[in-house]
Amino acid sequence: MASGITLSGVFKRFGATEVIKGIDLAIEPGEFVVLVGPSGCGKSTLLNLVAGLETLTSGDIRIGAQVVNDVPPRDRDIAMVFQSYALYPTKSVRQNITFGMQTRHVPRDRQEAALDEFSRLLQIDGLLDRKPGQLSGGQRQRVAMGRALVRQPEVFLFDEPLSNLDAKLRIEMRTEIKKLHQRLGKTVVYVTHDQIEAMTLASRIAVMDNGHIRQFAQPHEIYEDPVDLFVAGFMGSPPMNMLPGKLARDGTARAVAVEGNGAPPILFPLPGRLAARLDEPDGHEVVLGLRPEAIFAAGTELPGPDRFVFERTVGVVEPTGPDTMLVFAIGPVEAIARVRPGDAPDPGTAFSFEVDMTKAKLFDAASGLALGARTGGR
């Protein structure tokens, strides 16, 4: 049975700088929670607090039912994988993996059995007598995982374990970590600054910014219903297009007017369901959020409700293989549309874009908070 983790009112200060500014988080047993956020927002610090490698300034941390505020790392029933791998350079792979069991006086035969099982699982059983310096990045990563796995703890903590690997290996290891989690069913807290890693791995994602958790929800909810501009802009690649505008009317229907550069404003009609939830008056300053995949070549998708077509000159064409990105100016910003490679025009030509307004998000320009959101957010 895996243990859950509960953080309540957690603060952490280093001298005068407050790094963690009041975090409440309830992680269910067996969950895979990803802490994601820009570099320096306090993800590692939060993870170290859970590990016991940093001391709380205030608040409580529970692992299972036990308050662990004053419990040293060794007694927390956790294992951790570090970004730099942190392997012991003078020890062989075998010694790296068994060091923890030795300090805990695990009997020899149990050590051997665990070493055997997990080195085979991670396919490092042929490397046991090498030193870390003689391994490739991916192999070191596996050894670091092995060292954590043999502990057989209730909670695994990962601090950006894949960010030193090349792209291909990263995707492979991502899948393996997911498989391991499915197989072992232990609670995992996983830190990354890579939003794709977060989306693919998490059962729930906590988006962090500057010592706060902005949103804690399942991946699809984070993606489809971001609570604010920060979450909306952080998740998704290429990022969501953020078009500044004002609430307006198109006839009687509500719309967002996005100023062109001198050109007459474009009126994006809001879907009835979203409009019905809006309390803000016309003229209210908003940001219209459109993900690149919500903008495509006119007439290329099956017709649906709340479609809107407009024309713009294509600035830059960026093929990525499966899709082609079109960059075009709209109002004061550059927007990106994701079209099929066959639909891509030449740069500099006029092009008809179609927008699926059911996918549109609306944010308050002043506060950055989502407007007319379906759920309450955090």
Place this chain on the structure above:
Amino acid sequence: MRARRISGIVRPRGWTTTALRGLLFAVLGLFCLYYLVPLIVMVSTSLKSLDEIREGTLLSLPQSVTVDAWVKAWDAACVGVRCDGLKPFMWNSIAMAVPAVLLSTALGAVNGYALTKWRFPGADWIFALMLFGAFIPFQVILLPMARTLGLLGLAGTVPGLILVHTVYGLAFTTLFFRNFFIGVSDGILQAARIDGAGFFRIFAGIVLPMSVPAIVVTVIWQFTQIWNDFLFGVAFTVGDSNPVTVALNNVVNTSTGVKEYNVDMAAAILAGLPTMLVYVVAGAWFVRGLSAGAVKG
């Protein structure tokens, strides 16, 4: 760490480059000579008989090589009133230098480890104060140290001298190890903490095996300092407990009889041999440690 190949870098060619290169080697050659001549003179003089020294010049090579002077310097030269050569004093120096080097290196390693990896409030202050110790001139501590040794009942003994060198060396050894450990990733320490290891377990099991280069540098430095020390030796030991440096001085300054330059030279080389030996042996280890990747993870 593999040795990086730099021999393939393309260099400019032409007669100016060649001429400058020639000049460079000529200057380097002169410097070599400048440093080597005294050693050559010492070795050649130590292998001459007294007669030959009287007849020949300083730079002439020995006509008939004899090791009599070496034997005498080791076994029979008079140090003060005692005529057993440098031998007993050599043992004094070894009995003093080896424990002092080991103690000061070991304590410096623990200090450096605690100051960088187990940070505590005021650690920077303590380090600053210890660093200050490295700049205190020897002369300043002579009187307080003599008083302390007297109170401890160690005045005029080899253990007393060991204590002096250990205390005085701590500032340097702590500095060396601190600067080395600063470069050791904290992640390794954190991993070891999670693996359940404590202060000494991490130190002995993980940190120390990584610090071979720092240990070697510190041992070479400390051994050279302690073996070559004269002031502490002359101030804190008496007669039979003198280290070899003090004994050498006494051999050379013995005023009775003819001046035996060959014995003086042999004695001086003998007194200096151990530091050279440590440098060669430990230096080889040092290079091997680096190339075996003992520092990089």
